[in-house]
Amino acid sequence: MKILRSDDHNAGGRRLDTELFDCTLFIRRDFTVSSASAAYYEFVGENSFLPFTDLIDEEDALALKDALGAEGIDTTELFTRFFNRIEEGWRNVYVRVENCDRTENGQPLFSVLITDIKDMTERINSLNRTAHKYRFYMSIKDEYYFEYYPETNLFSFYKYVNGKSIVLYSGDYDEYRAGQIQKSADPAAMKEQSDQLARFLKSRNPSFEMVWKRYGSDSSSENIYKLTGGVSIYNPDMVTGVISSQGKSDDMAYYLTSAGKDSFTGLLNKKAATEYSIEKIGSASPDQIMWLIIIDIDDFKNANDNFGHAFGDEVITRVAATLQKNLGTHGVVGRFGGDEFYSLIHDVPTREELKLILKVIARDLMFAFDDKMQLTISVGVSQYPKDGTEFDVLFGKADKSLYIAKEKGKNRHIIYDEKLHGEYSKDSIKYQTLSYLMSREKRRGMLVRCISEMNDNGIESFLANDNLQQGLLDLFDLDGITIYGDHGKTVLLRKGDYTCPPEDREAIARDGKYAEQYDHETVMTICNLNNLKTVSDMAYTSAVEQEIGASVRCVVRKDLQLFIFVDFDVFYTNRKWSDSDVEILTVLGYMIGEMIKVKA
Secondary structure (H helix, E strand, O other): OEEEEOOOOOOOOEEOOOOOOOEEEEEOOOOOEEEEOHHHHHHHHHHHHOOHHHHEOHHHHHHHHHOEEOOEEOOEEEEEEEEOOOOOEEEEEEEEEEEEEEEEOOEEEEEEEEEEHHHHHHHHHHHHHHHHHHHHHHHHOOEEEEEEEOOOOEEEEEEEEOOEEEEEEEEEHHHHHHHHHHHOOOHHHHHHHHHHHHHHHHOOOOOEEEEEEEOOOOHHHOEEEEEEEEEOOOOOOOEEEEEEEOOOOOOOOHHHOHHHEOOOOOOEOHHHHHHHHHHHHHHOOOOOOEEEEEEEEOOHHHHHHHHOHHHHHHHHHHHHHHHHHHHOOOEEEEEEEOOEEEEEEOOOOOHHHHHHHHHHHHHHHHOOOOOOOOOOEEEEEEEEOOOOOOHHHHHHHHHHHHHHHHHOOOOEEEEOOHHHHOOOOOOHHHHHHHHHHHHHHHHHHHHHHHHHHHHHHOHHHHHHOHHHHHHHHHHOOOOEEEEEEHHHOEEEEEEEOOOOOOOOHHHHHOOHHHHHOOOOOOEEEEOOHHHHHOOOHHHHHHHHHOOEEEEEEEEEEEOOEEEEEEEEEEEOOOOOOOHHHHHHHHHHHHHHHHHHHHHO
């Protein structure tokens, strides 16, 4: 098969509106048309006698002729411009030319499929909207659906929840039938009805209806269903149908019932999502990859307090819809209550793919309410089976990751890694919040200690106190501190394993765009070097040379000019700074700068 693309698509003329979706024609060896769809004749009008190759771009026509051989034509796909040669009208189209079993006067013909690219896009979007609509309807109805393929004996049945199909069985029908008979309280009755269904399925019955009874451990727990099915009119090799409950269904999984839905968002509620997850994790194979995800809306209370509860409800529904759109196609999504959501996804095989999905969600939400607030979420993730094979353990590790995401400044996701985030035990989660609060207090304590040292013994004491500086690096997870004085001309402190000499901060400070960053603030927060590149090419190049990945940079002015620079640096990697850390480092940097200015 050849795939060709023409670059000569800049001819004049105008796009015509005749619909060319799945327009089919049959052509002879000389590329003249034997017969075609009505849309083709409508489009080309009186030029229908012309060979098809005269109606497409010349380069593509030559390539198509080259594909013609003595035995027929190589299946050829191309994107070209299709002309009607009357009004200089054209359409950008996808064309597929291939051999077929049709003949004319004993001579073989070739089939040509023409699809307008714009029409194709609109049709696909329309079909997707229709599919989503009917999946929603199928989610509302308390019914199951089945498919059977006689050629392979493959039998599947499933139920829709939140527009997502949950497969309850997929495999060989005879194995399914044997399992149902073995588990039944009345094997003879189960064998009789499963044999009846087998006859309907394997004979490709055009239409059938039967009663199906589920026999539990005793006769009082039987459940009655009606099976209605037949050969699919769209695929004669498939038998499909609906299973409708006719009586009690006490043994139906809770997550499949209407009671298992959150009444406000339509997502699974906490009990249903937990039940589904325990079942899915318990039956998963050791080589399957699954991700347990906990999502929390950042500062949701502020949305309610500042804009009212009606707006808060809008935020909840928007987050629910965004999560369902991006995660619901890969697994299930639930709402655990309030502003907390949950998902278990099972067809995203790599960490990189998962991170991409989470990034898309974050970007979709960030500007959803741009006129009122920036909507962000924090996300904690654990992985099956790497992080555990039990729901409680996986949930605990995801929850721990969520706490870390909150502590590091929110608006981020953390995928659990024992080397980075420490061991997890069921008891440790109880003390996690307290430990983070204590960590924050330690940082505030370090701020007080540094300011006290400078007040009691002068700025020189701080600049000479290696232990105090190392304490700052350790507590704030920094790699270096650099202080520039006298408008950037001198280096007063260089603490950390820097691999290069200090930059020429005086020259960088003369860059107007760099100085402008401090017009309204005393701090510049750099989360990654792309931030810095937009500010100053010189500063960006210097940071790359020094292998600095992120910084909190504080400045103190003298006579309206940038005078003292205090940089808190992280090497090699990006850093999403927490609000708390930025506040403390800003206060510290400003105090250092002011005390140096007084001494100058």
